[in-house]
Amino acid sequence: MSPTPPPSDVGETRRQAALDAHALLDTLPERAFDDVAMLAALLTGAPAAGLALIDQQRLWFKARTGLRQQELTGAGGLIAHAQAAPRELLQIGQLVAGEHLDTLPLLVDGRALPCCIGVPLLADRQMLGLLLVFDTAPHTLSARQNDGLHRLVRQARQLLALRRCVLEQRNLLAEREAFGQRLEDARADMQRRHDQLAHEATHDPLTGLLNRAALDHLRSDPVSQEHFNAQPYALILLDIDHFKQVNDRHGHRLGDLALQAVAEAVNAAVRSSDLVVRYGGEELLVVLPHTRLDGAAEVAERIRRRVARVSSLPFALTVSLGVAAGDPARDQPEHVFERADQALYRAKTSGRDRVVVDDSPLFDG
Numbered sequence: 342m343s344p345t346p347p348p349s350d351v352g353e354t355r356r357q358a359a360l361d362a363h364a365l366l367d368t369l370p371e372r373a374f375d376d377v378a379m380l381a382a383l384l385t386g387a388p389a390a391g392l393a394l395i396d397q398q399r400l401w402f403k404a405r406t407g408l409r410q411q412e413l414t415g416a417g418g419l420i421a422h423a424q425a426a427p428r429e430l431l432q433i434g435q436l437v438a439g440e441h442l443d444t445l446p447l448l449v450d451g452r453a454l455p456c457c458i459g460v461p462l463l464a465d466r467q468m469l470g471l472l473l474v475f476d477t478a479p480h481t482l483s484a485r486q487n488d489g490l491h492r493l494v495r496q497a498r499q500l501l502a503l504r505r506c507v508l509e510q511r512n513l514l515a516e517r518e519a520f521g522q523r524l525e526d527a528r529a530d531m532q533r534r535h536d537q538l539a540h541e542a543t544h545d546p547l548t549g550l551l552n553r554a555a556l557d558h559l560r561s562d563p564v565s566q567e568h569f570n571a572q573p574y575a576l577i578l579l580d581i582d583h584f585k586q587v588n589d590r591h592g593h594r595l596g597d598l599a600l601q602a603v604a605e606a607v608n609a610a611v612r613s614s615d616l617v618v619r620y621g622g623e624e625l626l627v628v629l630p631h632t633r634l635d636g637a638a639e640v641a642e643r644i645r646r647r648v649a650r651v652s653s654l655p656f657a658l659t660v661s662l663g664v665a666a667g668d669p670a671r672d673q674p675e676h677v678f679e680r681a682d683q684a685l686y687r688a689k690t691s692g693r694d695r696v697v698v699d700d701s702p703l704f705d706g
Contacts (some may be wrong), residue, residue: 357397359467363505365403366396374404377472377497382406384489387474387481389446389454392462392497394470395420407448408475415443423461427468430487431459434479446475456480460494464501472497545619547597548604556626557617560674575637575666576677577627578685579607579644582659582693584623591656599658606647610640634666634698641696649694659694661685664700 360366374392382390389407393400400413400420413419418441423431436455438445445453454475454657462470472494482490543555547687581587581603588596607617607625616628627644629637641662648660663685667677680699688697 353397356395356467357470359465360394360396360469362466362508363469363501364508365394365504366401367500368403370404373500374497375406376404377493377500378402378404378406381472381474381493384493385458385474385480385486386459387476387480389448390477391473391475392470393473395468396422400471400473403470405654408454409447409449409451413442413444413446416441417456418442419544423459423471424468427461427463429461429473430482430490431457431461435455452477456483460490461492462497462501464498464505469501473589543632548600548619550604550608550625551616551618553618553620556616556620559616572631573633573668574677575629575634575664576681577631577637577641577683578620578642578678579603579625579627579641580661580685580689581623582661582689587656595654595656599654602651602653602658602662603648606651607644610643610647615640632666634664637664637666638696638698641698644676645694645696661688661693662696663688664696664698 346663354511378390378392381392381676387407389405391402391405391408393413395416398415398417398420398554400416402408402411405411419433419436422433422441433441434456436442436445436457445455446457447453454477456476456479457473458476458480459471459473461468462472472490474490479480541550543558545552563652584596587599600619602655603625604617604619607627611617611627611629614630618626618628620626632640641664645660645662648658651658663681663683665677665684667674684697684699688695691697
C-alpha cells in the first residue's frame with residue numbers, strides 16, 4: 342500500500358487555524374476533558390487513554406490517564422493514518438518508533454504501549470484531534486465499546502463548542518469594553534480640546550490672564566452678575582510705567598517678559614476669588630468682589646511694591662494704579678470703571694509709581 346500523501350498546505354493551514362481558535366493547546370488540565378479520557382480507559386479496559394490534539398507534527402494531550410508523556414512528538418505517520426480516513430476508527434496493532442512516532446507512548450511505570458485505537462475528533466469540518474486508547478497488546482473493540490468511544494468523542498466535541506462559545510463571548514465583551522474605552526478616550530479628548538479652546542478664547546496667551554472677551558462674558562453672564570452684585574466691590578486699573586520705552590530700548594522680547602513679570606506680581610498679591618484681566622496692551626484690570634475702598638487700596642499698594650521688587654529683568658519696573666469702589670445698589674459699573682480710570686490718570690500725571698484712590702462718593706445720582 343502506497344503511503345498517504347500529506348494534506349495540502351492550504352488544508353493544513355485551515356485545520357490548524359480551527360484548532361487555534363479553541364485556544365486549547367498547552368493549557369492546564371480541565372476536569373471535563375479529564376473525564377473523557379478516564380471514561381475511555383474504563384470503557385475499553387485499556388491501561389492508558391488520552392484526548393490528543395493534532396498540533397502540526399505532535400500530539401498534545403489535553404487530557405490523559407495512565408500516560409507518562411504530555412505529548413508525542415514526530416507523530417506525522419500516526420496523524421497521516423488518521424487523516425486518511427477521518428471518519429473511521431483508527432486501529433494500529435503495532436506502533437513503530439520512527440515510522441508512526443519518534444518514541445512510543447509509555448505507561449506511568451515506563452512500559453511501552455505499542456498498540457492504539459483512536460476515534461477522530463472533528464470540529465468545524467476539521468480533524469482537530471483523536472481520542473486514543475493505548476494497550477500493551479492488540480485490542481479488538483466490541484460494538485458497545487466502539488459506540489461508547491464515539492459517544493465520548495461527541496461529548497468532547499460539545500466541550501470544544503462550549504469553549505469556542507465562551508471564547509467568542511469573552512472576545513465580544515473585550516471588544517465592547519475596548520470600544521467603550523475608545524469612546525471614553527474620545528470624549529475625554531473632546532473635553533480637553535473644548536477646555537483648551539475655551540481657555541484660549543478667554544485668556545491672554547502671553548500672561549495667562551483673563552482677556553477682555555472674558556470680562557465681557559462676565560458682564561453679560563447672569564450668574565456672574567449675581568455674584569458681583571451681591572456685595573460692594575472695587576476695581577484697580579494698573580498701567581506699566583514707560584512701557585513703550587521698554588519696548589523701544591530693550592526690544593519686544595524683554596517687553597513681553599516685563600508683562601509676564603507684572604502679571605505674576607499681581608497674581609501673587611490678590612485672592613483666588615479676585616479677577617485679573619489684561620485690559621489693554623500694558624494695562625491690567627483687577628476686580629475685587631466683596632471689597633471696600635480701603636481694602637482695595639491696600640491690595641494696590643501691595644501690587645506696586647511687588648512689581649518694584651522684580652529682579653529678573655535688566656531694568657527696573659514700576660506701575661501706576663488707580664482704585665475705585667462701587668456699591669451695586671447705587672453705582673453703575675461703567676461709572677466705577679471711569680472713576681478708577683481717572684484715578685489712574687492722576688497717578689500717571691503726578692509722577693507715576695504710585696497708587697491713587699478715587700475720592701468720589703459711592704453714588705452716581
